[in-house]
Amino acid sequence: MDAEQLRENAHKMVDFIADYYKNIENFPVLSQVQPGYLRKLLPDSAPNRPESLQDVLDDVQAKIFPGVTHWQSPDYFAYYPSNSSIAGFLGEMLSAGINMVGFSWITSPAATELEMIVLDWLAKLLKLPDYFFSTGQGGGVIQGTASEAVLVVLLAARDKVLRRVGKDAIGKLVVYASDQTHSALQKACQIGGIHPENCRLLKTDSSTDYALSPELLNEAISHDVAVGLIPFFLCATVGTTSSTAVDPLLALGKITKSNGMWFHVDAAYAGSACICPEFRHYIDGIEEADSFNMNAHKWFLTNFDCSVLWVKDRNALIQSLLNKSRVSKKQTFVPRNTYHSASEANMVVDYKDWQIPLGRRFRSLKLWMVLRLYGLENLQCYLRNHIQLAKHFEELVSQDSRFKVVAPRKFSLVCFCVLPPCDKEDCANKLNRDLLDAVNSTGKLFISHTVLSGKYTLRFAVGAPLTEERHVNEAWKVLQDKASALLQSL
Numbered sequence: 001m002d003a004e005q006l007r008e009n010a011h012k013m014v015d016f017i018a019d020y021y022k023n024i025e026n027f028p029v030l031s032q033v034q035p036g037y038l039r040k041l042l043p044d045s046a047p048n049r050p051e052s053l054q055d056v057l058d059d060v061q062a063k064i065f066p067g068v069t070h071w072q073s074p075d076y077f078a079y080y081p082s083n084s085s086i087a088g089f090l091g092e093m094l095s096a097g098i099n100m101v102g103f104s105w106i107t108s109p110a111a112t113e114l115e116m117i118v119l120d121w122l123a124k125l126l127k128l129p130d131y132f133f134s135t136g137q138g139g140g141v142i143q144g145t146a147s148e149a150v151l152v153v154l155l156a157a158r159d160k161v162l163r164r165v166g167k168d169a170i171g172k173l174v175v176y177a178s179d180q181t182h183s184a185l186q187k188a189c190q191i192g193g194i195h196p197e198n199c200r201l202l203k204t205d206s207s208t209d210y211a212l213s214p215e216l217l218n219e220a221i222s223h224d225v226a227v228g229l230i231p232f233f234l235c236a237t238v239g240t241t242s243s244t245a246v247d248p249l250l251a252l253g254k255i256t257k258s259n260g261m262w263f264h265v266d267a268a269y270a271g272s273a274c275i276c277p278e279f280r281h282y283i284d285g286i287e288e289a290d291s292f293n294m295n296a297h298k299w300f301l302t303n304f305d306c307s308v309l310w311v312k313d314r315n316a317l318i319q320s321l322l323n324k325s326r327v328s329k330k331q332t333f334v335p336r337n338t339y340h341s342a343s344e345a346n347m348v349v350d351y352k353d354w355q356i357p358l359g360r361r362f363r364s365l366k367l368w369m370v371l372r373l374y375g376l377e378n379l380q381c382y383l384r385n386h387i388q389l390a391k392h393f394e395e396l397v398s399q400d401s402r403f404k405v406v407a408p409r410k411f412s413l414v415c416f417c418v419l420p421p422c423d424k425e426d427c428a429n430k431l432n433r434d435l436l437d438a439v440n441s442t443g444k445l446f447i448s449h450t451v452l453s454g455k456y457t458l459r460f461a462v463g464a465p466l467t468e469e470r471h472v473n474e475a476w477k478v479l480q481d482k483a484s485a486l487l488q489s490l
């Protein structure tokens with residue numbers, strides 16, 4: 001890489017990205033293209049001769065941008081946010097610049113050590129128990145996604161119980177969660193060889209605000225034990241994907257403890273809010289957990305990807321994920337030196353043994369930069385502002401008798417629906433589906449949906465870094481206008 005060419009081209013790229021952010025409100029938030037649109041616009045083969053950066057950027061503008069859904073648009077209110085920030089962006093840039101592959105300590109000591117320090121900082125902000133810190137038996141590790149986080153802890157929990165009961169008992173292992181749990185858990189069970197019938201998704205309803213009931217869990221476990229099955233894993237959620245339900249960690253944790261089970265807490269979205277003292281109570285009971293995960297790339301100003309996982313006992317994770325094959329040992333090309341004795345004496349962390357892949361990026365840089373360039377106070381203000389904007393939206397919905405808020409708002413998500421003139425469920429579902437399609441096809445905002453108690457429900461998730469009150473008001477106006485038109489046509 002020629003340093004001067006990098007300087008010239010990277011400056012152009014930064015200008016291009018800055019202009020993108022400057023104009024981001026002018027793009028339709030949800031891409032409006034049809035499947036296969038891009039093949040019609042690009043050549044069949046890669047070029048034989050180099051092209052200029054300007055030509056590529058022109059194509060990005062003309063051909064790529066129409067197929068982009070603009071997650072950083074201030075009018076983006078779908079799913080959960082995926083935050084970017086200048087700090088997160090600069091961290092990504094620096095990581096790309098250094099471009100190391102830090103699978104073990106020696107391959108870049110700073111990458112491993114910074115990750116440990118930054119996750120200890122974050123654990124401190126969240127007031128996590130001491131054993132999640134790298135100075136205790138556990139520690140933190142950055143995974144790509146919450147799905148990878150739940151997979152690796154499920155594997156650790158599975159192997160831990162199988163060491164006790166024998167490998168042949170794998171068909172008897174049972175996993176528990178609520179029916180609101182993210183489907184990443186079922187995927188983890190599928191990969192982890194858990195029998196599909198042994199993944200219990202316990203029913204929730206509006207009487208518990210869609211949180212998992214400890215009584216139901218107790219009953220399910222007792223029933224399974226009575227028929228010779230082996231309960232071994234519970235995944236609770238703080239801030240479910242559907243409606244931000246919060247499972248009662250303390251009560252659930254006591255049940256898992258008395259049954260010798262692994263207790264994982266998935267706070268992929270809502271975990272960030274728990275750095276604010278007024279929201280920390282949502283993870284009360286975390287001291288009962290064996291593992292805890294939050295996505296800094298969702299709502300913590302850290303560019304994708306950065307999913308933070310803490311475990312109480314790092315050895316349980318390592319026992320499952322250490323590559324024990326002879327080939328792997330032969331492939332350890334690193335010359336014997338002080339690192340080996342340190343590694344063998346367990347004095348250094350080799351993060352390759354805490355994750356599925358071998359190679360890993362220097363992701364802690366961007367999280368470190370976010371923490372340093374914002375500071376706790378600004379991060380708290382940032383989160384509180386989104387929660388305030390969601391509260392404002394909730395008030396707007398409540399003031400219009402044609403709409404209804406259908407689940408309690410805890411963080412920055414509002415679940416609501418438009419009420420049909422007839423009571424029939426089919427009619428209500430169709431009306432809300434039509435409303436979603438109508439507003440999203442304007443390109444002026446993007447919202448998503450869920451299904452709660454069988455009812456098609458609209459979700460308005462505030463969380464894009466550029467969103468201000470005016471964007472919420474404008475979005476509400478579009479929703480009202482489209483609802484009026486649909487209601488009139490009935």
Ligand code: PLP
Pocket residue numbers: 080144145146147148182184237239240241266267268269295307
């Ligand atoms: N868990 C929860 C509560 C989520 O909301 C999501 C995604 O929205 C996930 C897990 C999956 O996240 P990821 O894409 O990081 O695997």
